[in-house]
Amino acid sequence: MHGGNTHTNARRRSVTRRDFVKAAGASGAATALAGCTVGGTETGSGALQWITDPTxxxxxxxxxxxLWDAGLSKDVYLDVIAKPSDTDATQSQYTRWLSADLADPDIMMMDSGWALNFINKAQVLNLSENLSGSTTDLIENKYFQASVETARGSDGDLYAAPLFPDFPTMLYRKDLVKQAGYNPEQENWATESMRWKKFSKVVADTKRQSDVNYGFNFQANIYEGLSCCDFNEFMTSWGGAYFGGRDTLFGPIGERPVTVGxxxxxxxxxxxxxxxxxxDAPNTLDGYEQISPNAVLSWTENPSLNPFVNGNAVAVRNWPYAIATAGAEEALGTEKLGVMPIPYGVTQxxxxxxxxxxxVAALGGWHNAVNPNSDQMENALAVIETMTKPSFQRAIVEITGWLPPNREVFQSKKVKQIPITGNYIEQLRIAGENAIPRPVTVVWPQESGKIAQLVHAGLSGxxxxxxxxxxxQEQLTAxxxxNSQSDGN
Incomplete structure (x- = not known):
């Protein structure tokens, strides 16, 4: 989903996905990648090279x-090479390769949070011009739209194909809220979100009647996760926006309104x-209960999750990996774990x-992009086409635990059979339908840092x-x- 301490969630996700599908060992290919080479793979230079997740x-x-079972020619051999677990290191490596016009790797898995940086610089292949019309129509019409928007250039064409999405939800102790007198099933908490005011009352009541130390945990450290994700959700759920709504998320820089004030x-x-x-504290709102520890101001994903998994919190906002972690029998188990869409402040x-x-839910996930300098372009495009097929996406769920980008496959029987996470697919679907991307442009790295610092200042006092x-507002406007005359709006 998600500078130096940014994307702590992305580093975490690589490890926990491996735990989730119980994959064993580290990939030696990761070492080759970290050393800035892509050679030394199983079949040598003749293989098609895909840089992707260690899982x-x-x-x-x-x-x-x-891939072969889904129709890819067996003449196409794909080397599957692990990228660095740190998403920023991956982005930097791609920048070096693409800026040098290297032919390898052929296909690159790109974070939906920064794929647009390469798209806007025309460093990846235009897929609308090179894939079949049926494939691009499938992506345009069947995939989660928030994911598609982060794979699209300013000309409206697709330059990447969503590989898997990532959407946060609200995890809560179903057993404890029932003991506190609430009925999540009768009130349809799984599919019908509640307002933040009611949520704060539920959590406060439950905490008072339980022996847990924490109420609602989330992530508010000064890092990318605050600007891209947690605060993006809080703000959007209140009807606010960084740049005046969804239509101007991706620019044009200097022409869109700045609306954080x-x-x-x-x-x-x-x-x-x-x-x-x-x-009762200064600069707060009436009717919203005290439910979160001061520690949230220093928490990222895993520190906020640990108390919940250990049975010491009522609720936590986190990514899909957290569902698998908390729902494991050695943790809470599915009988105690409830999941709901993230609450809201105002309706649409x-x-x-x-x-x-x-x-709303912050958009996470990863795309595939094709190196325009590849000397195996036809084969690379064949792999991309095959990965969009429902049969492949159903298979990859079992292999990696990645959620499908195709909404219909997402709700299929195969996906609902994923251990633990499959029990909560409807909640994740609702999150996906209401996902909000971060406003990625060439200046987002500058803006993200300012947002995290000043939002944190407002939260901490x-x-x-x-x-x-x-x-x-003043700093983002500046x-x-x-940068209003810069390329890549």
Missing amino acids: AADNAGKIRQA DQPVVDAVKMIRSFIYGP EESEYENIGGP DSTPKRAMNTL IENF
């Missing part, structure tokens, strides 16, 4: 067979402060912007929410205006 590299033989964004900061300090009808408000968001 896939650990299961290379099974993936090749799944608007009241819904400030209210989102105040609500989070209520969760941490209580509604109450928001100024279209499709903003209501239950180093600044008031209003002053922090007004300062952020970045946008300075």
Whole structure:
């Protein structure tokens, strides 16, 4: 899903996915990649090379067979090579390879959070011009739209094919909330999200009647995860936006409105402060209970999850890997684990912007892009086409645990049979249908850092929410205006 300490979630996800599918051992190919070479693979330079997740590299033989079973010619041999577990290191490596116009690797797995950086620089192949019309139609019409939007260039064409999505949800202790007098099944918590105010009351009531130390855990450290994901969700669920809604998420830089100083964004900061300090503290909102520890201000994904998995928290916002972790029999088990869409502050009808408000989930996940310098272009495109086939996507679920990008496959029987996570597919589907991408442009790395710093200042009390968001408004506006003439809007 997700600088130096950014994407802690992405580093984590590589490991936990391997645990999830019980893949054994580390891939020697990862060492080759870290050394900036792609050679030394099983079949030498004649093989097609795909840089991907260590989970896939650990299961290379099974993936090749799944591709052949789905119709790929057996004349095409795919070397499956592990990328670095750190997503920023992967991005840097791709930049070096593509800037040098190297022919290898042929296919690269790219984070949906930064694939647009390569698309906007015209460093990856235009798939709309090179894939069959039926394949691009399939991606356009059957895939989760938030994922597709992060694979599309400013000309509207596709430059990457979504490989698997990642959507956060709200995990909660179903057994404890029932003991506190609530009925999640009767109230359809699994599919019908609730407002943050009610959520805070549920968590506060449950915590008071239980022996747990924590109420609601989330991630608010100063890192990419705060700007791209947690605060993006809080803000959007309140009807706010970084740049005036979904239509201007990806630019044009300097021409889109900067809207972080608007009241819904400030209210989102105040609500989070209520969760941490209580509604009687300064710059908070009435009616929102104190349910979160101060520790959230230093937490990333795993530190926020650990107390929940150990039975010491009522709820946690986290990614799909957390469902598999918490639902394991040696942890909470599925009888105690409840999952719901992330709560909201206002409905979409109450928001100024279209499709903003209501239950939202930050978009994570990965795409495949083709190296335009590949000397095996036809074979690379054949692999991309084959990976879009439902039969392959059903197979890859069993091999890697990756959730399918195709909405119909996502809801298939095969996916619902995934151990633990399959029990909560409907909640994840709702998250996917309401996913919000980060506003990736060439200036997002600058903007993301400013957002994380100033949102954290507003949450911690180093600044008031209003002053922090007004300062952020000024800084984002300055970045946008300075770079408005840059290429790659």
